[in-house]
Amino acid sequence: MLLLNLDESGRTPPYQQIFLQMKDKIELQVLRPGDKLPSTRKLAEQLGVHRSTVASAYQELWAQGYIEQRHGCRPVVRERMQMATAKDREQEGWVRWQAVTSAASVSLWKQCREMKPAVAGETGGEVIDFSSLDMDGRLFPVDHFRVCLDQALKTEGTALLGYGDRAGYMPLREYIAGHLRSHGITITAEEILITNGLQQGIDLVFRMLAAPGQAVAIESPTYNKIIPLLRFCGLKPLEVPVRHDGMDLTMLEEVLRRDKPVLVYTMPNSQNPTGISTSQTHREQLLSLCETYRVPILEDGFEEEMKYFGKAALPIKSMDKHHLVIYAGTFSKVLFPGVRIGWIAAERECIDRLLSIRYFSDTSSSMILQAGIYKFCQSGHYARHINKMRRVFRSRMQTAIKAFDEYIASDWAEWIQPSGGYLIWMKLKSPAPVRRDEWESLMLRKGVCAAWGTLFFAGETGESYIRLSISKLNEQEIETGICRLGDVLREVWNNKT
Ligand SMILES: Cc1ncc(COP(=O)(O)O)c(C=O)c1O
Structure with a gap:
């Protein structure tokens, strides 16, 4: 018993x-x-x-x-398999991931490991981090957004908790279409696909085009997630140098004629990493060239809202009469990156094709977040927030420019003065060669870090360049960080001369 x-x-x-x-x-x-x-x-x-x-x-x-x-x-x-314990999880696994991982994913894996987070510096304090293009959370309008989310749930309830419209929450698509019209882009809500951030938009376009042997013309240097992603998709990056006014158009024409790329990827505003914004003329010429060769353009409008110095040029998409331009936008670089909401504006057929790829990957974007963002936009908070961000960053960028003049001697480094956005591209000089790891450890010891130039090129170029992002730093942090960078450069010059 x-x-x-x-x-x-x-x-x-x-x-x-x-x-x-x-x-x-x-x-x-x-x-x-x-x-x-x-x-x-x-x-x-x-x-x-x-x-x-x-x-x-x-x-x-x-x-x-x-x-x-x-x-x-x-x-x-019954004979029951023992449950895995916490101790089991500490043991080395039986799968040899290196052996089963596709070769294509290796460059993504390596690139991810390259992007090391900042660590504490010699100064005793935190490292001032110029490496990340994350946003300054101290500026997030959290309370307004919370109220908007709450209102959205109250008014629409269960409708926001289903999968919803595959192409995105219609009122938000209508809002974005209207907002793009204010930038000169004539578009309807049906020509807009909501994506999980602009990054997903880029990924979808690359995957739509991917076929063995095909190539994409890109700016050189370019946004650090582009080259690994192209390679992962089996697409060949064709680097076209960036000059003081954007992509070298003579070289682009040569590439278009000789290599027949299936796409030209460009960032006309505050290009990542150089911070360069192209002129209206450059945009018109780039479009004309692509029209001549009938090659589509992926226009990355990540910094469309952050044109706060000088005259703002119109997006290339605003002049696109032949549906050549796929325009990609985002809420990440002016509002919150964490909501992961971006969009693609393109010809209806192109949108349908991208939508189908997206549907089989992650289905759709969160309805509740889209509805919250829509309420935020519709109640005027977005327009007010854009104005605030322009005001704040105009002043922060002026602080950065002033600090460069004060702490960095012209013999030590060259940098490009941006016309908006958050990025400053800098060429470090030294009387004798300094290896990247030497620069990096010296910078960390002084309590400052930046994104390394090599991340933005296909080859080994970029060793002596750094990209400084002020997107998550306030004026005091910017000034202290640039002063520390000046100390690094002074030390290099004192030691190497
Ligand atoms: C040039 C560029 N495009 C796209 C993105 C991705 O933006 P999102 O956060 O909307 O995916 C970034 C992010 O830093 C970027 O720098």
């Missing part, structure tokens, strides 16, 4: 006591695989409980894999 004791204090329900005691007996091998348990009637009589109490305990044992139950038969203890 199976000995079980029921505690009648009522703290633990009787069915659970039976379950736990049976489970212990099975785990301690008092009951072994193949052993039969008493029938529900018999055990209920023995314990003085209702049959349904025993049946519930057996149901739980079955659900957790301890017994097998067949209609009309007594339950039988």
Whole structure:
């Protein structure tokens, strides 16, 4: 007979006591695989409980894999695989990931490891991090957004908790279409696909075009996620140098004629990493060239809103009469990157094709977040926030420019003055060669870090360049960081001369 004791204090329900005691007996091998348990009637009589109490305990044992139950038969203890413990997880696994990983994913893996986070510096304080294009959370309009999310849920409720429209929340698409019209782009909501950030838009376009042997013309240097992603998609990057006014158009024409790329990827505003914004003329000429060769353009408008110095040129898409331009935008670089909402504006057929790729990958974007963002935009908070960001960063960039003049001698480095955005591209000079790791460790010791130039080129170029991003730093941090950078350069010059 199976000995079980029921505690009648009522703290633990009787069915659970039976379950736990049976489970212990099975785990301690008092009951072994193949052993039969008493029938529900018999055990209920023995314990003085209702049959349904025993049946519930057996149901739980079955659900957790301890017994097998067949209609009309007594339950039988089954051979059950042991659960993995925390200790097991510490052991080395049996899969050799290096052997099973596709060659294409290796460059992504390597690139990710290259992007090391900042660590504490010699100054005792935090490292001032110019490496990241993340946003300054201190400027996030959290309270307004919370109210908007709440309102959206209150008014639309369950409609926002389903998958929703595959192409995105229609009111938001309508808002974006209207907003793009204010930038000179004539577009309808049907020509807009909401994506999980602009990065997904780029990924979708690359995957739509990917075929062995095909190539994409890109700026050189370019946004650091482009080259690894192109390679992952099996597309060949064709680097076209960036001059003071954007991509070298003579070289682009040569590439278009000779290599027949399937796409030209460009960032006309505050190009990442150089911070260069192209002129209206350059944009017109780039479009004309692509029209001549009938090559589509992926226009990355990540910094469309952050043109805060001088005259703002119109997006290339605004002049696109032949649906050549796929325009990609985002809320990440002016509002919150964490909501992961971006969009693609393109010809309807192109949108449908991108939508189908997206549908088989991550289905759609979060409806609730889109609705919250829509409420935020519709109630005027977005327009006000853009104005605030322009005001704040105009002043922060002026602080950076002033600090360069004050702390960095022109012999030590050259840099490009940006016309907006968050980025400053700098060429470090030194009287004798300095290796990248030497620069980096010196910078970290002084409590400052930046994104290394090599991340933005296909080859080994870029060793003496750094990209400084002020996107998450306030004026005091910017000034202190540039002063520390000046100390690094002074030290290099003192040691190497
Ligand atoms: C040039 C460029 N495009 C796209 C993105 C991706 O933006 P999102 O956060 O919307 O995916 C970034 C992010 O830094 C970027 O620098």
